[in-house]
Amino acid sequence: MDFNVLMFYVFGVTAIAGGLVLFFAKHPIRSAMGLLASMLALAGMYAILQAHAIAVFQVIIYAGAIMVLIIYFIMLLDIQSEEYLRKYNKLLWAGGIFLVAILTLFIYKLYNILSASPDTFTTISRSIDPATAPEEFGGIKPFSKGLLTNYLFAFEFVSTLLFAAIVAVISIVQLDWKGRKNE
Amino acid sequence: MQSTILGINIVYFWTYFFVAGAIFIFMFMMGAVMSWSERKQSAQLQDRIGANRAAIPLPFGKKLALWGFINNLADAIKCLIKEDFRPQAYDKLMYNLAIFFAFIPAVLAVAVVPFAGVVKPAEFFQAWYLKWIPWLPEYFAANLPDFSFRVQVANLNVGLLFIFAIGGLNVFGSILAGWSSNNKFSMMGGLRAASQMISYEISMGMSLLGIIFIYQHIDLWGLVQAQSDLAWGWLPKWGIFLQPLAFFLFIAAAVAENKRMPFDLPEAESEIISGYFLEYSGFKMLLFMFAEFIEIVFVAIMLTTLFFGGFSVPWLMADGFHFPWGSYVPLSHASVVILQIISFQLKVFFFCWLLQQLRWSLPRFRYDQVMDLGWKILLPLSIVNLIITIIIVALGGF
Numbered sequence: 001m002d003f004n005v006l007m008f009y010v011f012g013v014t015a016i017a018g019g020l021v022l023f024f025a026k027h028p029i030r031s032a033m034g035l036l037a038s039m040l041a042l043a044g045m046y047a048i049l050q051a052h053a054i055a056v057f058q059v060i061i062y063a064g065a066i067m068v069l070i071i072y073f074i075m076l077l078d079i080q081s082e083e084y085l086r087k088y089n090k091l092l093w094a095g096g097i098f099l100v101a102i103l104t105l106f107i108y109k110l111y112n113i114l115s116a117s118p119d120t121f122t123t124i125s126r127s128i129d130p131a132t133a134p135e136e137f138g139g140i141k142p143f144s145k146g147l148l149t150n151y152l153f154a155f156e157f158v159s160t161l162l163f164a165a166i167v168a169v170i171s172i173v174q175l176d177w178k179g180r181k182n183e
Numbered sequence: 184m185q186s187t188i189l190g191i192n193i194v195y196f197w198t199y200f201f202v203a204g205a206i207f208i209f210m211f212m213m214g215a216v217m218s219w220s221e222r223k224q225s226a227q228l229q230d231r232i233g234a235n236r237a238a239i240p241l242p243f244g245k246k247l248a249l250w251g252f253i254n255n256l257a258d259a260i261k262c263l264i265k266e267d268f269r270p271q272a273y274d275k276l277m278y279n280l281a282i283f284f285a286f287i288p289a290v291l292a293v294a295v296v297p298f299a300g301v302v303k304p305a306e307f308f309q310a311w312y313l314k315w316i317p318w319l320p321e322y323f324a325a326n327l328p329d330f331s332f333r334v335q336v337a338n339l340n341v342g343l344l345f346i347f348a349i350g351g352l353n354v355f356g357s358i359l360a361g362w363s364s365n366n367k368f369s370m371m372g373g374l375r376a377a378s379q380m381i382s383y384e385i386s387m388g389m390s391l392l393g394i395i396f397i398y399q400h401i402d403l404w405g406l407v408q409a410q411s412d413l414a415w416g417w418l419p420k421w422g423i424f425l426q427p428l429a430f431f432l433f434i435a436a437a438v439a440e441n442k443r444m445p446f447d448l449p450e451a452e453s454e455i456i457s458g459y460f461l462e463y464s465g466f467k468m469l470l471f472m473f474a475e476f477i478e479i480v481f482v483a484i485m486l487t488t489l490f491f492g493g494f495s496v497p498w499l500m501a502d503g504f505h506f507p508w509g510s511y512v513p514l515s516h517a518s519v520v521i522l523q524i525i526s527f528q529l530k531v532f533f534f535c536w537l538l539q540q541l542r543w544s545l546p547r548f549r550y551d552q553v554m555d556l557g558w559k560i561l562l563p564l565s566i567v568n569l570i571i572t573i574i575i576v577a578l579g580g581f
Contacts, residue, residue, distance in 0.1 A: 029362065030276070064352060068381060071359075075358065140344070
């Protein structure tokens with residue numbers, strides 16, 4: 001068996017297993033670790049696809065920064081409290097609706113792509129083959145060029161979104177300008 | 184057509200297997216040497232003798248103590264056979280997982296570091312002092328005359344970022360260990376470790392941006408190649424000469440990242456016993472300590488690769504020494520490779536010594552001082568350094 005194919009199965013199974021752990025683990029920190037495993041496996045997938053820059057950013061941003069924050073907050077939660085152990089069964093229907101909607105959208109899009117050109121996936125897999133892929137494919141240079149030219153607006157727009165989120169958090173916890181909590 | 188293993192050419196497979204194994208063994212040996220020199224060097228600094236009692240008895244009343252080296256062996260055996268004491272209520276899975284998160288990133292990150300230049304086996308084994316080796320010289324000369332490889336496990340295009348990505352996973356070890364032990368001291372240690380490591384990662388990354396700007400490379404191979412060039416015909420373009428401020432910023436941030444003495448708040452003995460790995464005993468505790476030693480070696484490797492030209496020897500080209508005063512000393516390919524390996528190891532040894540000297544000569548900071556240093560001094564200074572570097576590069580310097 002080809003090494004890349006073998007690693008594809010290893011990472012694929014890890015990603016799905018991590019996702020399942022995220023959903024079914026009782027304890028929030030185990031859920032977080034499931035999510036971490038899933039993130040790392042996705043990074044491995046990107047690496048197989050020769051997209052090294054995206055793989056590394058996946059690990060730096062998601063595994064290294066966001067997961068650390070999530071686990072940091074879970075550590076500070078009072079996990080003995082019943083509130084965190086209660087199952088949110090009442091909200092299951094909403095999740096179900098969203099799942100069906102997203103799945104439908106996904107399958108519809110896939111169907112559209114494949115009916116328009118049935119050999120899409122073979123073309124994609126040929127373009128990521130190291131033997132035929134363009135020079136420096138997936139490296140840091142084309143990534144940063146793309147980020148600072150074609151996708152600059154989206155990139156900056158997302159950062160404004162994050163800024164809005166920070167403002168929203170401050171307004172939710174209702175700090176005044178001296179950092180004290182408003183009563 | 185060569186035969187393959189898992190779709191990989193068998194010669195490539197065994198070459199990289201050998202290189203990766205050698206680097207892996209090097210890291211572990213260095214970890215052992217560090218745990219020995221930690222004792223002996225601290226003893227020298229404090230006017231003591233240091234560990235010297237553990238010894239292997241020899242005939243005629245002699246003892247083999249190897250200047251305290253046997254103490255390492257005795258420690259390992261002791262930690263293996265002593266009781267594995269665990270806390271009463273703890274999260275078993277996370278408790279055991281934490282060791283992996285502390286240990287694996289330290290060993291894994293070295294995968295992108297070049298330990299020596301290009302090796303051409305067909306030419307390498309032709310040196311007069313290597314010709315006695317059976318079979319290998321004839322095999323490479325006959326079958327693979329053009330085969331060459333780099334003494335590096337993986338030449339990733341994103342080298343430096345890979346190190347940051349893998350190093351960023353290290354923090355999970357401290358957090359999980361502190362949280363899962365179900366102990367207030369451990370928890371304090373875990374929290375301190377997490378906030379300290381996240382804070383210093385930023386200034387560590389910022390201090391290295393200048394290096395990337397100057398050399399226009401982010402893979403470590405390219406960085407080392409760029410550093411082996413000469414400025415004005417005689418000065419090696421090492422990072423320390425072009426980015427002296429970044430060197431000091433990086434060394435401070437890296438020691439903080441390593442949680443060593445001036446920054447060892449997460450494991451401060453006098454305040455929180457031994458912090459996040461307080462509840463680990465026996466070999467698990469030893470693994471945490473060992474991971475810390477391997478991290479010191481890794482910091483030394485980073486300093487060598489980024490600021491001291493990696494494996495490059497001043498004025499050594501692929502065919503011998505070209506001294507700036509015009510003389511030329513021809514060397515065989517094997518000699519050049521061996522000189523590069525020795526040069527790399529010597530630099531790493533020097534920085535290991537320096538980092539341990541730092542650890543035993545500086546007192547511990549207070550926690551607010553640690554945070555102030557990271558956010559109010561190192562980060563602004565690294566940004567200033569970056570701005571100055573950008574201006575000089577834009578004006579056409581370097």
